Amino acid sequence: MTRTGRSVVLGLCSYTHDSAAALVVDDTLVGFAEEERLTGDKHTAVFPQQAVRWLLDTAGLDADDVDVVAYNFDGRRYLDAVVTTELLARMPATRDRAQPRADSFRKVHDRFARRMADLRDRFPRARIAPTLHHRAHGLYAFASSHYDAAAVLVVDSLGEAQTTTIGAAERLGGGRCRYAIAEDITDPASLGYAYGAITEHLGWRRGDEEGTVMALAALGDPGRFRDLMREAIPLTQHGFSLDPRWFPLRVLARGYPRVTEAFVAATCAIRAAADDVRPVHADLAAALQERTEQVMVHLARRARALTGARLLCVGGGVAANCVAIGRIVETGLFDEIHVPPAPGDSGTAIGAVIAACLDSHHPLPDGVAGQCYHGPAYPTMDLPSHPRPGMTAYRPAGAAKHFALRLAEGHIVGLFHGRLEAGPRALGNRSILASPLRPDIVDRLNASVKFREPFRPFAPVVLATAAADYFTLGQPAPYMSIASGVTDLTRERLSTVVHVNGTARVQIVTPDANPFLAEVLTEFAALTGHPVLINTSLNVKGQPICGTPDMALDCLAGSGLDALMLEGWWITK
Template sequence: MCSFTHDSAAALLVDGELIGFVEEERLSGVKHTRAYPERAVAWLLSEAGISSEEVNAVAYNFHGLHYLKVVPTALGLALDPATREFAGRRAASFTKVGFRTLRRVHGLRRRFPRARIHPLLHHRTHQMYAFAASGWESAAVLVVDSLGEAQTTTIALGRQLQPGQPALRSLYELTDPASLGYAYGAVTEHLGWRRGDEEGTVMALAALGDPARFRDLFADAIPITPTGFSLHPAYFAPRVLSSSFTRLTPRFAAETCSRRAGDAPIGQVHRDLAAALQERTEQVMLHLAGLARTRTGMKRLCLGGGVATNCVSVGKIVESGLFAEVFVPPAPGDAGTAIGAAAAVHLESGTSPLAGVAGTSYLGPAFPGQMPEVTGLTEHQIDGDVAAFLAERLADGQIVGLFRGRVEAGPRALGNRSILASPLIPDVVARLNDTVKFREPFRPFAPMVTTEHAADYFTLGQESPFMSMASGVTELARQRIPAVVHANGTTRVQTITKDGNPFMHAVLTAFAGRTGIPVLINTSLNVKGKPICGTPVMALKCLAGTGLDALLLEGRWITR
């Protein structure tokens, strides 16, 4: 279970089989909610046909006592005049959060009266999910995030002892304040976007800037070392676990720019700052991947943690050739640790192998036969093949919301809660940003492509089923589908197999039959600031309040 911090989510294993997983925001409509995942748990128990009294183990994705490890080093800041003011507050904040976490774990006992509650080290849950979801026999596992108790970066060696029995051996760690996620979030906030939510906007903006302007600053602020990296306290203030404390120092602002208000114009200085931050992030991630390769000797890499959602950095690792293959699970951030925590606790019991975790992303609720009344909208009958019908409408230039099957895991819509459009529509990116998504005009859109034709358009060289990697593009893509190519010459591609998503594969095939192009634009079924639509009611509201032409809702064609 992931709860009480951000991205609340729940997963359920019964005799080692993953029954399901869903993020609470997909059901509540509150993005990044930290509330106890009431709706998610209720759905999982209903899906399994059990009650909370029948649950015998609850795995929680943080361990309160490990926060206290930061306290001695926090007090050590008092020896340096530059960090003295943070020492006591940092120590007090980690102590407070540690004991608050212990209380929250204790509170779970009231919800599951017959269960044993298992608090787990946060990075262990990331590691377990990333490796178990890969299905590989062995791999290096690299987790990079903002903070898990004290850890911020870890490397582990993953092996399958027997089929369905993934095991991990931790080899390396960096602890706070050496945190790449902390640094990226701090600059995201400085640039006027929400930390913990809109880092992807900064990554997109980076393509429009010149990193040379602040390259030397970030080399000083985030120095790379033989054992990893660090954060220079002259630029990044030591972390205090309170939203009232700034993460950046006055020196950072003096040497870059003042903090931008969220509604202020975006200037070249903001583009350049984003570009330099992104460039340094890529350099650090490549360095960490190299350490993972050296320390494990593995030819495959699993990535987890919030920084693993930085698809451009992941693409750089793939392109480097350090590993024969790279895997990022569909929910690499904290939500996915609900699966990792459950898997770790189950495997400790040794009762049965783990099943249903590897290679899956469509894990949440489906709503067959539970369609709400369509009020103020028009429903049309679809005659014949639904996939061919949808492909024809897309080829005609319509922008369509798609709601079908089980909710995807993770931050990317993967064809079940998507907005689809033809990459051949003139000004399609502007139309999507302006009238459908209501977001910044520089934000790019991702393509989905049938796996068998991916190499014709994209240079990634491996499958990317969860839209987690930025890829270079071929000359054919530049000529035929420039709408999906970002300013930096890359795109975040999703590859679709017939087995992985038969319906979307059929749509892409039918679209190719009409246009000659087996590629569609795929973005999430939501608007800026809202979570992906997890319920039919949310999807209908999205249709009613945006410039979507239609919504395909479980086989029903609905228009305004």
């Protein structure tokens, strides 16, 4: 207990990428925020100073009141990757990198001690609690669901030495939870590593633009490089491996290419970001995506066999691959699949805080299950009539109806409303919305608003009561994390939300989850007959989702947005 008599646990993702913080006070989640949304520095690795300050201020606390600081890695476990060095050094395909790999893991292990010392300096009264990275992923994936019991599959690039884990979780009496990892796959076998390596090879930023490669895959022919991908990522009885002839050993340092010269010779030259996207790039993306889907389905089958569960929670960065998640849904292996709103590393700040609570014999925190709107809000903000040069602001009566009318007229409008959502996808509180009935809308959004590749699709948001009329998914999808098939109605009337592979990454909304967005959809349906909108994140390419009013105004000023609704204020240029 703190000097205030309250139980205070702070969870952190920091020092690596996607810094974030979560705070639990008296067994309730106060909030969660990703630092990039408050600073504008995408994927920042710094200590999440602003997120922590907001959380403590919200709870009326300071650093001395924190009981436990839960960190999203247990750096002592990096040495687990070193034990295979002698074996790798004897194998011709891995000999050259075996020692550099081991040295790099030792260096990260040593760096971890310095990071923990920094946390002790910042929170002098707190106990520092490192958490196994995949445990943090798995606990958050399960706790954010409403399931009483489920299999838990975590697939990412690297957590200490683990890259893939399969386990089971169960809610117990008194709010307790049991979660155990039954089986793992360790580095160098890593699906996230392989996807990131080819993302970089194709000219996009590893750890940021894998979604672009997933979108490009729909334009390619996987047959061209299918055999190569099967060799490079072979399936095993319990999972998969990576062939070092194509993906060399990971070294945790700059200057070590992630694909071999043989891979380059067999596929294509490294593409520079400014180069044209050619058919060979789409074909390589298609083969990578196809193999990723096959591996994920294989892992899901293993999870079903190991646990016997009929529900599945999926976490880790690869869980953001909505097409692969959709493939698992299609198999019918599970009755339902849940992906948390922040499946990547930022969400492990919540997972770490949950782990610390459970280890201290506290229950699962309230406010995690079924929730995604955890960040700062600005409900009382006031604006002058001209908030920026050339901008005009006023508060319309009937905000949702006004918003829907402008959308029906073809306007592209930003929405900044309520608490900031968690994770990489805008879920209606920091969104750009547009009518899917306009045939030119995708070109306008990509070219003049988002400034991104023309082949990138846009996701739909739909009222839950009408979802089955437009999408074939047949299960909840509140966090835009599953690619769904579409109905004839959608293909014929709303083709702008259908990717070339015939799917749509749908967000299904209920009035309980997001009352204002549901009201806008209802009003839009009254005008057009369709409770469906295009929903993309309130940002432009290369920038984080706008987490502050100033960032939202910057987005309006620097893009082709027609208007912005900012906490009830209608702002135009």
